[in-house]
Amino acid sequence: MVEPMRIRTQLAGDKLTVRVLMQHDMESGQRKDAVGKIIPAWHIQDVTAQLNGRTVLQAEWGPAVSKNPFLQFVVKSVKVGDKLSLNWKDNRGDSRTDEVTVS
């Protein structure tokens, strides 16, 4: 089940602080289940942020990023009305894209 991201933005001058909460198990691949079998790694692998369709940030994550990851970053040259979209893809091929309008 792919849940939407929670995105909060705060514009100060032309700098936009973005705070994102993603809903994902981020299974590390280290844990074992009740019968001692290793639970395979299942984690977000790629994160992309776009401002008005132009990629501003790309991230690659390993399984060490926490469950339901939090990410904060700062985008420059932003104005009211700009559209910020975020996308993640995990190592099983699931993905999620959410967009917010800067206000």
Add this chain to the structure above:
Amino acid sequence: MPTRRQYLQHTLRHSSLTVMTALWAASGLWPELTWAYEKSAFEAQSPANVYKALGLPMPVASKDVWLTAPEIAENAAVVRLSFGCTLPNIRRMMLLVEKNPADLSAMFTLTEWVEPNFTTTVKMAQSTDVFAVAVAADGKAFFAKKEVKITLGGCG
């Protein structure tokens, strides 16, 4: 029947290809994999091997890189780390946790429209050093490190 010229050209092309293939295989740098998810870096088990897998020089300690981490983390499953760099032209920032099963936790590729300033949450296996690494456009790498202690159940 091939002429001498054709024969030489063929041999040269063939041998140079063989040499290059051998070199690529030896260095582990297959050119077509450069832009894919850097799997070998995310599996590396020491900071030195992470830098090697990414083709980076050993980073030097720098006051221009900052890393904010809790001194004692009560919940090792969610350790909030903030890091950044005050130098210009930073192209990449990485977060490494030394004694985790794999050291590299996250890697950010920056553009000119984003500041080298991030906060994220990671899992930590045990008390260890955490590294923030910044890579500039000229390929130079800088780091800051901080030790984070993990308390097990608050009474370990």
